[in-house]
Amino acid sequence: MKTDSKYPRLRLFIAGRWIDGAMGDGTEVLDPARGDVIGVMPHASKSQLDEALDSAESAFRAWRSVSPYDRAMILLRAAALIRARAEDLAWLITTELGKPLAEARLEVETAASIFAWDAEEGRRAYGRVIPSRQPGVRQIVVREPVGPIAAFAPWNAPLITPSRKISGALAAGCSVVIKPAEETPACTLALAAILEEAGLPAGTLNVVTGNPAEISKYLISSPLIKGVTFTGSTAVGKALAAEAALGMKRMISELGGHAPVLIFPEIDVEALAVSAAKAKFRNAGQVCTSPTRFFVHESIHARFAEAFAEAAGRIQVGDGRDPTTQMGPLAHARRLSSIEEFVDDARDRGIAVATGGGRIGNRGFFFQPTLLADAGDDSLAMNVEPFGPLAVTQPFGSTQEAIRLANRLPFGLAAYAFTHDSRISAQVAEEVESGNVIINHWQASLPETPFGGLKDSGQGREGGIEGLEAFQTVKYVSQA
Known part of the structure; x- marks a missing residue:
C-alpha cells in the first residue's frame, strides 16, 4: 500500500517498546485535504492490551514514589522537546487533521505550555493539617494519585487533548494507557516518543490503537484501571461513564457542546x-x-x-x-x-x-x-x-x-x-x-484554567489546579 513517505510508520508503544499490532489488522489513515491514504494504524490484540495494562500497573507503583520535583523535570524536558520539534509536529497535525499550519503551530505551543504548567502544578499537590479537638492527635489530609488511567482522545485537537490527559495524569503520579483517535494517531505517538526521550520510565505511558469500542470496553473493565478520562461525543461519553461506574472508577469527561x-x-x-x-x-x-x-x-x-x-x-x-x-x-x-x-x-x-x-x-x-x-x-x-x-x-x-x-x-x-x-x-x-x-x-x-462542562457536556475538569485534582484522591490520616 502506498503511503506518504514523510508520514511516520505507526506502531504501538507498550512497556517502553515500539511494537507492531496484530497481524492483518489495521485502519487506513487519510490525508483529509487530498483523500489519499498516508498510513495504516495498527490494531492492538487483547494480549497486547493486557501487556499495556500490566505495564501501567507495575510502572504506577514506581512512578507514584518519584518525587514531584523529579516528575516535573521530565515533563519540563518534554515541553522543551515539543517546542524544539514544533515544525515537524505542526506538519503532522495538518497532515492528519487538515487545519492550517498557522493554527497547528499554535496547537503545538499550547501543548508545550500544558506540559510546563502541569509540571509545575504537580509540585504543589498540597495537603493540609486540621486542628485536632484532642491534645496529642494529629489530623492531616494528603493527596495521592488515583492509579493507572485509561485515556481516550478525539481527533479534533490531536496534540492538545492528549497532552492535557497525559501530562495531568503524570504530574499527579498516575500512569496512563491512552487510545488516540483513529484519524490522528501519529500525534499521540509523537508525544510518546518525546516523553520516552525526556526520560519517562518504561510503562508509565502506553499508547494503544485499534477498534474504539472494543479497546474502551476492555480497558475500562480492567480492575487495574482506576480512572477514566474521555473527550468526545455525549452519547459515547455516557456509555463509557456507565461502564466506569460499574467498577466505581473516577470519570472525567468533556463531551459535546453547542456554544x-x-x-x-x-x-x-x-x-x-x-x-x-x-x-x-x-x-x-x-x-x-x-x-x-x-x-x-x-x-x-x-x-x-x-x-x-x-x-x-x-x-x-x-x-x-x-x-x-x-x-x-x-x-x-x-x-x-x-x-x-x-x-x-x-x-x-x-x-x-x-x-x-x-x-x-x-x-x-x-x-x-x-x-x-x-x-x-x-x-x-x-x-x-x-x-x-x-x-x-x-x-x-x-x-x-x-x-x-x-x-x-x-x-x-x-x-x-x-x-x-x-x-x-x-x-x-x-x-x-x-x-x-x-x-x-x-x-x-x-493551560492554567479549568476546562469542562455542565449538564450533558461532561463532568470533572482538566487544566488548571482542578486538572491536577482530577487525577488525585484524598486521604485523611488521624494519629494519636
Missing part, C-alpha cells in the same frame, strides 16, 4: 462579525467550544448576519499546508455528509443560507464556511451541534430571552457574550449554564 453567543446592542457590529467569523471557522469549526448559535439583539441582527456572511465568504479555504489557506478541510467524509444535512434541513424550512452551503471540489473533504440566518428553535442546526463550518443566527428582544435561548439545550460547555453593560455581564456570568462563560473575547481555555 451560544449572546450579542447585545452598542457593540461594534462589523468588527465583532469579523472576529466572530474567525473564531467560528477556526479548525473548520471542529472545536468543542466553537461559537455556533449566535443570538443577536433584534436591533442589530440583520447588520450582524450580513457582516458575518461577508467575512465568512472571504475566508480562503484550501490545503492547510498552503500558507495562504485560512480554513482547511473537514477531518473525514462523514463530516461532509453531516454538514449537508444541516443545510438541507434549513432549506426545507425556508431558512436563509446567507453564505456557503456546499461542498468545495471533489477531492478531499472541503466545505464552504456557511451561515444560516434567522433560524427557528425547531431547526436542526439550533438543536444539534454541527461540529463543522456552519453557524446559525437568531434575534432576541430582551436579556432574559437571550439567556433562556442560551440555556435551552442540555449542553453547557462554553458560552460567549458581548456587551458594554456591566449589569448584563454580571447577569450572564451568573445565569448562563455553562462550564466556561467568556465575555467580550473568544479564548475559552488556557
Whole structure:
C-alpha cells in the first residue's frame, strides 16, 4: 500500500517498546485535504492490551514514589522537546487533521505550555493539617494519585487533548494507557516518543490503537484501571461513564457542546462579525467550544448576519499546508455528509443560507464556511451541534430571552457574550449554564484554567489546579 513517505510508520508503544499490532489488522489513515491514504494504524490484540495494562500497573507503583520535583523535570524536558520539534509536529497535525499550519503551530505551543504548567502544578499537590479537638492527635489530609488511567482522545485537537490527559495524569503520579483517535494517531505517538526521550520510565505511558469500542470496553473493565478520562461525543461519553461506574472508577469527561453567543446592542457590529467569523471557522469549526448559535439583539441582527456572511465568504479555504489557506478541510467524509444535512434541513424550512452551503471540489473533504440566518428553535442546526463550518443566527428582544435561548439545550460547555453593560455581564456570568462563560473575547481555555462542562457536556475538569485534582484522591490520616 502506498503511503506518504514523510508520514511516520505507526506502531504501538507498550512497556517502553515500539511494537507492531496484530497481524492483518489495521485502519487506513487519510490525508483529509487530498483523500489519499498516508498510513495504516495498527490494531492492538487483547494480549497486547493486557501487556499495556500490566505495564501501567507495575510502572504506577514506581512512578507514584518519584518525587514531584523529579516528575516535573521530565515533563519540563518534554515541553522543551515539543517546542524544539514544533515544525515537524505542526506538519503532522495538518497532515492528519487538515487545519492550517498557522493554527497547528499554535496547537503545538499550547501543548508545550500544558506540559510546563502541569509540571509545575504537580509540585504543589498540597495537603493540609486540621486542628485536632484532642491534645496529642494529629489530623492531616494528603493527596495521592488515583492509579493507572485509561485515556481516550478525539481527533479534533490531536496534540492538545492528549497532552492535557497525559501530562495531568503524570504530574499527579498516575500512569496512563491512552487510545488516540483513529484519524490522528501519529500525534499521540509523537508525544510518546518525546516523553520516552525526556526520560519517562518504561510503562508509565502506553499508547494503544485499534477498534474504539472494543479497546474502551476492555480497558475500562480492567480492575487495574482506576480512572477514566474521555473527550468526545455525549452519547459515547455516557456509555463509557456507565461502564466506569460499574467498577466505581473516577470519570472525567468533556463531551459535546453547542456554544451560544449572546450579542447585545452598542457593540461594534462589523468588527465583532469579523472576529466572530474567525473564531467560528477556526479548525473548520471542529472545536468543542466553537461559537455556533449566535443570538443577536433584534436591533442589530440583520447588520450582524450580513457582516458575518461577508467575512465568512472571504475566508480562503484550501490545503492547510498552503500558507495562504485560512480554513482547511473537514477531518473525514462523514463530516461532509453531516454538514449537508444541516443545510438541507434549513432549506426545507425556508431558512436563509446567507453564505456557503456546499461542498468545495471533489477531492478531499472541503466545505464552504456557511451561515444560516434567522433560524427557528425547531431547526436542526439550533438543536444539534454541527461540529463543522456552519453557524446559525437568531434575534432576541430582551436579556432574559437571550439567556433562556442560551440555556435551552442540555449542553453547557462554553458560552460567549458581548456587551458594554456591566449589569448584563454580571447577569450572564451568573445565569448562563455553562462550564466556561467568556465575555467580550473568544479564548475559552488556557493551560492554567479549568476546562469542562455542565449538564450533558461532561463532568470533572482538566487544566488548571482542578486538572491536577482530577487525577488525585484524598486521604485523611488521624494519629494519636
